[in-house]
Amino acid sequence: MNNLLKKDPLIEDIANCKEIFWVNARAQVSGVKDDSNDAQDHAAGVDIDAAEARLLRFAPFIAKMFSDAKDGIIESELKEISRMKELLVGGEVKGRLFLKCDSHLPVSGSIKARGGIYEVLKLAEKIAMEEGGLTYDDDYSVLAEPKFKDIFSKYKVAVGSTGNLGLSIGIISATIGFEVTVHMSADARQWKKDMLRAKGAKVVEYPDDYEAAVAQGRKEAAEDPACHFVDDENSLDLFEGYSVAGKRLKKQLDDQGITIDKDHRLYVYLPCGVGGAPGGVAWGIKKYFGENAYCFFAEPTHAPCMVLGLVSGLKNKIAVGDIGIDGKTEADGLAVGRPSALVSEIMDGMLTGCFTVDDEKLYPYLAELKDSEDIFIEPSACAAFEGLKYVCGSLEGFPAPNENSIHIVWATGGNMVPEDEKEAYYKRGCEGR
Numbered sequence: 175m176n177n178l179l180k181k182d183p184l185i186e187d188i189a190n191c192k193e194i195f196w197v198n199a200r201a202q203v204s205g206v207k208d209d210s211n212d213a214q215d216h217a218a219g220v221d222i223d224a225a226e227a228r229l230l231r232f233a234p235f236i237a238k239m240f241s242d243a244k245d246g247i248i249e250s251e252l253k254e255i256s257r258m259k260e261l262l263v264g265g266e267v268k269g270r271l272f273l274k275c276d277s278h279l280p281v282s283g284s285i286k287a288r289g290g291i292y293e294v295l296k297l298a299e300k301i302a303m304e305e306g307g308l309t310y311d312d313d314y315s316v317l318a319e320p321k322f323k324d325i326f327s328k329y330k331v332a333v334g335s336t337g338n339l340g341l342s343i344g345i346i347s348a349t350i351g352f353e354v355t356v357h358m359s360a361d362a363r364q365w366k367k368d369m370l371r372a373k374g375a376k377v378v379e380y381p382d383d384y385e386a387a388v389a390q391g392r393k394e395a396a397e398d399p400a401c402h403f404v405d406d407e408n409s410l411d412l413f414e415g416y417s418v419a420g421k422r423l424k425k426q427l428d429d430q431g432i433t434i435d436k437d438h439r440l441y442v443y444l445p446c447g448v449g450g451a452p453g454g455v456a457w458g459i460k461k462y463f464g465e466n467a468y469c470f471f472a473e474p475t476h477a478p479c480m481v482l483g484l485v486s487g488l489k490n491k492i493a494v495g496d497i498g499i500d501g502k503t504e505a506d507g508l509a510v511g512r513p514s515a516l517v518s519e520i521m522d523g524m525l526t527g528c529f530t531v532d533d534e535k536l537y538p539y540l541a542e543l544k545d546s547e548d549i550f551i552e553p554s555a556c557a558a559f560e561g562l563k564y565v566c567g568s569l570e571g572f573p574a575p576n577e578n579s580i581h582i583v584w585a586t587g588g589n590m591v592p593e594d595e596k597e598a599y600y601k602r603g604c605e606g607r
């Protein structure tokens with residue numbers, strides 16, 4: 175570790191929990207858009223079109239089971255937040271600012287409703303085809319019938335989580351009829367555990383961090399052939415589910431008459447924990463917008479696992495504890511000490527940059543968004559706002575935003591937070607301003 179510190183003053187700042195902004199010199203600006211992209215898709219084993227087709231097949235089932243997903247498509251609004259824009263970077267944000275409201279995704283109220291639910295649906299489809307004679311042409315609402323429920327009840331799903339992935343996997347698995355166990359780290363909020371138990375999921379609590387919860391879940395699942403483990407640190411299915419966001423975002427921008435090209439660049443700010451959700455979304459965005467899209471990950475100063483893995487080049491071979499950081503943060507969804515092996519590898523060659531944020535800044539952002547736009551998002555999701563100041567002030571490494579630019583802050587969670595907790599967060603934000 176000492177050698178690393180000596181080599182890189184940035185790692186010293188990271189180790190001291192200072193806020194940093196890092197631009198990735200290894201990022202290929204090459205558009206991941208044309209033919210070369212297919213090769214990359216293949217390399218990563220990800221097929222966005224096939225994933226979207228699968229989600230469409232499941233739409234009748236989702237619509238039947240969840241009243242908040244009327245058309246059966248789990249998607250969120252892309253909302254321009256001009257009043258919030260005026261409050262950021264001294265009102266000097268160049269271009270238009272949008273909020274991608276995954277905080278309000280149907281079914282589980284966080285970005286995990288993309289990848290997490292997708293992985294469980296893919297598993298259910300496979301089982302239903304092998305054992306229940308389901309075909310692609312069927313109306314998938316039949317999966318709610320006792321015949322299929324009986325089949326699903328022989329299978330188990332397990333996951334390790336800081337909270338929101340557990341919610342998403344727990345809710346969809348219990349609804350399908352799988353026996354589901356969620357291994358929760360110490361950071362997970364009590365209401366998330368309560369809600370899961372109420373839905374019929376088994377919740378196992380750990381005094382340790384996220385990595386330990388995942389490891390225990392993986393171990394228990396490995397001993398049971400009927401158990402599918404949703405591996406947040408390595409799953410390509412999760413990644414694939416998240417990546418569909420790129421295709422959907424393209425359509426949403428088209429619908430608003432917005433074209434992304436070299437004169438209208440796209441800057442996206444994504445809160446990062448283990449990296450799966452922001453990584454999959456960034457992958458999808460690069461696929462559809464290529465060299466005109468610039469993605470940045472936001473992490474807490476006390477859990478900067480992705481930027482540490484990328485700056486040091488050690489990827490998942492280094493954890494924040496290795497440089498003396500405690501991993502403790504108010505941003506419970508981002509409280510991860512070691513990045514995903516899969517995602518750190520993929521992001522190394524394409525992510526534009528990363529920045530870290532002090533916990534104390536999260537609540538003021540939360541209150542400002544509530545006051546200016548009447549939108550509530552959870553503290554973890556607020557980390558993304560901090561990126562605007564760096565990107566708008568940056569002079570090198572990527573083209574600076576101008577009046578034609580489009581900025582998207584990816585709001586990753588919040589809608590399921592209980593009212594009294596929302597109120598407490600908001601109050602804290604008002605005090606911190």
Ligand SMILES: *Cc1c(COP(=O)(O)O)cnc(C)c1O
Pocket residue numbers: 284285286338339445446447448449450451452453507508510552554555586587588
């Ligand atoms: C899970 C989560 C993230 C980050 O996703 P990872 O896949 O862990 O990187 C960001 N924000 C919220 C609210 C989350 O729950």
